[in-house]
Amino acid sequence: MKTLQSLKTLDDLETSGLVTDSQRADLTAVAARYAIAITPAMAALIDPADPNDPIARQFVPDAAELVRLPEEREDPIGDGAHSPVEGIVHRYPDRVLLKAVHVCPVYCRFCFRREMVGPQGLGTLASQAMDKAFAYIADHPEIWEVILTGGDPLVLSPRRLASIMERLSAIDHVKIVRFHTRVPVVEPERVDAALIAALKASGKTTYLALHANHPRELTADARAACARLVDAGIVMVSQSVLLKGVNDDAEILATLMRAFVENRIKPYYLHHPDLAPGTSHFRLTIEEGQALVASLRGRVSGLCQPAYILDIPGGHGKAVISASTIEDKGGGCYTVSDFNGEAHAYPPESGQSRRG
Numbered sequence: 304m305k306t307l308q309s310l311k312t313l314d315d316l317e318t319s320g321l322v323t324d325s326q327r328a329d330l331t332a333v334a335a336r337y338a339i340a341i342t343p344a345m346a347a348l349i350d351p352a353d354p355n356d357p358i359a360r361q362f363v364p365d366a367a368e369l370v371r372l373p374e375e376r377e378d379p380i381g382d383g384a385h386s387p388v389e390g391i392v393h394r395y396p397d398r399v400l401l402k403a404v405h406v407c408p409v410y411c412r413f414c415f416r417r418e419m420v421g422p423q424g425l426g427t428l429a430s431q432a433m434d435k436a437f438a439y440i441a442d443h444p445e446i447w448e449v450i451l452t453g454g455d456p457l458v459l460s461p462r463r464l465a466s467i468m469e470r471l472s473a474i475d476h477v478k479i480v481r482f483h484t485r486v487p488v489v490e491p492e493r494v495d496a497a498l499i500a501a502l503k504a505s506g507k508t509t510y511l512a513l514h515a516n517h518p519r520e521l522t523a524d525a526r527a528a529c530a531r532l533v534d535a536g537i538v539m540v541s542q543s544v545l546l547k548g549v550n551d552d553a554e555i556l557a558t559l560m561r562a563f564v565e566n567r568i569k570p571y572y573l574h575h576p577d578l579a580p581g582t583s584h585f586r587l588t589i590e591e592g593q594a595l596v597a598s599l600r601g602r603v604s605g606l607c608q609p610a611y612i613l614d615i616p617g618g619h620g621k622a623v624i625s626a627s628t629i630e631d632k633g634g635g636c637y638t639v640s641d642f643n644g645e646a647h648a649y650p651p652e653s654g655q656s657r658r659g
Contacts (some may be wrong), residue, residue: 310341313364320351321363321392329366337581338410338421339364342489345409348519355360357549361411368412368581376420376614379577381618387530388612390428390436395622398448403428403467408490411604412584413546415577415614420454427459448479457486457493461501468504474488481510483542488513488533491528497537510538513568516550518558526566536584540571545592546585553598560607570600570609575624578616589613593626600628601643 313334316322385394392400405425406563419425453512486493502509541563560570576586596611611625630638637649
């Protein structure tokens with residue numbers, strides 16, 4: 304299926320064959336509450352004949368989004384609790400989030416900021432609020448890294464991005480600027496010379512964390528966009544969300560992580576889904592996630608191993624939740640599990656042979 308413009312309404316989805324007329328009654332309330340946008344690059348990947356298509360599952364609205372569990376919350380990772388001024392989240396001592404914009408080229412159905420993003424969301428940070436955000440960064444010398452997120456910061460024009468980067472260049476204690484984005488995958492044509500120049504305008508070390516959840520997202524165009532970024536000296540890492548019906552399969556995860564590495568993108572975070580409203584149909588149990596991540600050990604290179612992360616609800620930060628491979632037996636003795644799940648004594652018992 305091919306399309307020339309983003310799909311943003313139920314009419315668009317029905318015309319493209321992604322939603323049937325019989326589904327519209329159930330989806331009208333979803334569309335009224337949560338933004339819809341699917342770029343041409345992503346729409347072209349969806350097989351309308353496959354009810355379990357992993358790309359469609361990420362972007363096409365589902366009536367299950369109206370099911371809200373008691374533990375779900377509008378701000379699941381506690382941004383608000385750590386926001387000293389509008390647009391800034393200062394959760395960790397040496398880094399801050401700068402949320403310059405709350406608009407995205409696509410709207411993921413599992414988004415943890417789904418109550419804040421979209422045309423009816425918090426919008427773009429106003430000029431006065433931006434000034435206060437930069438003043439906060441400048442007044443806190445412990446801030447070593449600024450992470451631009453939102454929303455997707457790469458929806459901003461190169462001119463506006465360059466302006467942000469130039470302001471950061473004047474703050475000496477900021478050494479690293481990181482962008483969190485889906486753009487190279489969902490709108491690869493945006494990654495042109497002007498955008499790359501804007502990302503480098505601060506003169507500081509620039510990282511870009513690419514969000515992709517399924518290997519099909521890394522199309523030839525997406526790979527070319529990533530190559531342009533890396534060739535320009537921008538370091539790329541990945542972030543993915545472990546999603547039921549999308550990538551909750553050991554081979555799919557392995558293929559995705561290998562694809563990142565093949566494209567000079569270091570696997571960084573694999574997120575357990577956050578407790579955002581209406582997203583329970585995406586969540587596995589932590590035990591299921593731990594088993595999947597453990598299956599990557601031995602299956603793929605160490606270069607392909609992401610950290611399996613849970614953002615603790617309430618704003619308490621991230622915790623690594625990979626299954627433990629070592630158990631303290633006391634007296635300086637441990638049991639260590641290998642990638643096949645077999646347990647071994649450490650140090651080896653007396654007389655036990657040692658293998659390289």
